[in-house]
Amino acid sequence: MVRQENIQIFDLRSALERLKQQPGELLYTDEPVDPQAELAGVYRYIGAGGTVARPTRLGPAMIFNHVKGFNNIQVLIGLLASRKRVATLLDTTPEKLAFCLMEALQEPLAPVTIPREKAICQEIVHRADEPGFDLRKIVPAPTNTEEDAGPYITIGMAYASDPETGDADITIHRLCIQSADEISMYFAPGRHLDVFRKKAEAANQPLPLSISIGVDPAIEICACFEPPTTPLGYNELALAGGVRKRPVELADCLTVQAKAIANAEFVIEGELLPNVRVREDRQTMSGKAMPEFPGYTGPANPAIPLIKVKAVTHRKQPIMQTVIGPSEEHVNLAGIPTEASILQMVERAMPGRLLNVYAHSAGGGKYMAVLQFKKSVPSDEGRQRQAALLAFAAFSELKHVFLVDEDVDPFDSNDVLWALNTRYQGDVSTVFIPGVRCHPLDPSQVPEFSTSIRDTGISCKVIFDCTVPYDLKERFQRAKFKEVDVRRFAPTLLGED
CATH class of the missing domain: 3.40.1670.10 (UbiD C-terminal domain-like)
Known part of the structure; x- marks a missing residue:
């Protein structure tokens, strides 16, 4: 694999510029697409892979330039749906991805906060207390299938702090847009943000948080580490800093006491409300949520916490990023940190x-x-x-x-x-x-x-x-073929390393 050292990746747009240098890794389309089921239905054939129902395949990341109902907003899907592509974006090889993350675990670099005036995620501001505010018209969150409980934010970086200690954590959650200013949030057992939420709820206080969408892929991968590799109180943004050898930049939110990723394409600011629960499928009453990583549609949770949205900020002409739940993209998001965690634990022993x-x-x-x-x-x-x-x-x-x-x-x-x-x-x-x-x-x-x-x-x-x-x-030796320089016979077949 040829490394592209000339473009340093620090946000989503620089990552896309890197991919443009790799033939066949990024596909643009001007064909109008409906974000409700059609967009994911297209990518199912282009490059979803993973546990998606066949036929599917591995293919390029894809950017839809014309999303129905949204002007001047592109939607990106499949950025991490190829191990080769992830390796390109993390400056390593597909076989060494886990080792790359393991090195970052040994040399983390804590995030830093920059002044708001330098935070490009806040170039455009929509406040929820302004007339006509409607999250559904600002953020083009797709549905994966026609059965989904609603439009889902599938790769939003949820960031909040422990109300007692101030320790911050970042994770990816199932986020369903429920109304003009409400998002339901599903917590799998053991998630650290749920610990923070429960502490705030015990004090009858909301938990401020941000949801950053469209960020440096290193952040998206590192956010998927879990205990015991990253215990409660460990900020995975430090791992992303370790991968890039430069700290992740944060900015203070405008309407809540929380921080967001300063160069994100979109940031949703809000509060997890104490003692408020909502049926996840209240818009459809179908009992179904969205397709999950095992390849089946996950059941809708009958009562999950609710986020009250206070504002949405974004860059000029923002890029919405999404994933298909059972795709190869989830495999890489969850699997590569899993590999690094296993390598680290066994290597120690x-x-x-x-x-x-x-x-x-x-x-x-x-x-x-x-x-x-x-x-x-x-x-x-x-x-x-x-x-x-x-x-x-x-x-x-x-x-x-x-x-x-x-x-x-x-x-x-x-x-x-x-x-x-x-x-x-x-x-x-x-x-x-x-x-x-x-x-x-x-x-x-x-x-x-x-x-x-x-x-x-x-x-x-x-x-x-x-x-x-x-x-x-000695009885199980594989047949030994002669080592040859195959490039003498097929110079273009295997490509460059």
């Missing part, structure tokens, strides 16, 4: 043995990981399963771990399945860990599916040990 990790697309970046493990001495036998147990500890939502040897490419599903077929025996190579809490969006984790499941969200985690026992390694 047994240095040099875990060579790489892939949070597989089939698991949406959360449910399934492939660990490439090297056994160098007889005493390494058994440590591969210890590494799998550490992976479950590093990322609690992980359901299945596949262990492969150093001669198996963890990023090649056919190679992994080859190991499953030639280096695995079900009765001795499978480890079941029943009764463990996993992720609530897995539809198989219900008592109706199995009598062994005592409560919704509990799962049987499984280790598939597809590694060769150390004392048998």
Whole structure:
């Protein structure tokens, strides 16, 4: 892969300029598109991938220049829906993405606040107390399908502070626009902003927050780290600073006591209201929310917290960014931080043995990981399963771990399945860990599916040990082909590294 050192990425627009230098990575269309289901329906065929219902594929990011109902606003989708594209945007290679983030974990750089007059996210201001304010007419949030509960902000960086300690955190949430100035906010169990919200609610106080949309991709990736890698009180913006070797710039909001990302395309300012709940699908009453990463439409929550919007600010001619819930974009957002978390934990426990990790697309970046493990001495036998147990500890939502040897490419599903077929025996190579809490969006984790499941969200985690026992390694040598310089014979076929 050829690095593009001449364009330094610090916001969404510089990221897009970098992609323009990469043939086939960014597609523009002037065809008018309806943000309600049509936009996502188009991208399903262009480049969604992931767990989206087939037919789908990996393809370029896409910018729609003419979105019905919105003038001078482009909508971007699929920016991170390719591991190669993410690597281009983070100045590394697809195989080294987790290592890039692990280095940032070792050298974080805290964000800084700049003066408001320098905050380009506030070039245009819409206040909710002004006549005619309507969030739905300012922010072109699409729906993924015709069944969605409403228009969703799918990649908004929600940023708030602990009302007791002042510690700040940034996360991505399911945000449904409910009215002209209201947004519902779904909290998966354990989210740090929910801890902040509950503290504010206990004091009968609103929690001020900002939602920044359209930012440096490094921020979007780093916002997806979870405990124990980033415990309560850890600001993931410092990781994004570590990736870029420059601090993320924040600005004070105009209407609430919160900060926002200063160069975001859009910023929504608001407050999470105490003791107020709303039915997520109150606009449709369908019982459905939106497509989620496992590939199914998530159920609408009957009572979730509500944000009262105070203002929307944005850059001139802003770019709205969105994702398809089950797409490869979610795989990368969730999976690459998962890989870094697993690498870091296993490296601390047994240095040099875990060579790489892939949070597989089939698991949406959360449910399934492939660990490439090297056994160098007889005493390494058994440590591969210890590494799998550490992976479950590093990322609690992980359901299945596949262990492969150093001669198996963890990023090649056919190679992994080859190991499953030639280096695995079900009765001795499978480890079941029943009764463990996993992720609530897995539809198989219900008592109706199995009598062994005592409560919704509990799962049987499984280790598939597809590694060769150390004392048998000599019997499992792959056929050795002659090393040649293939560029002599096909100089353009493989491209440049």
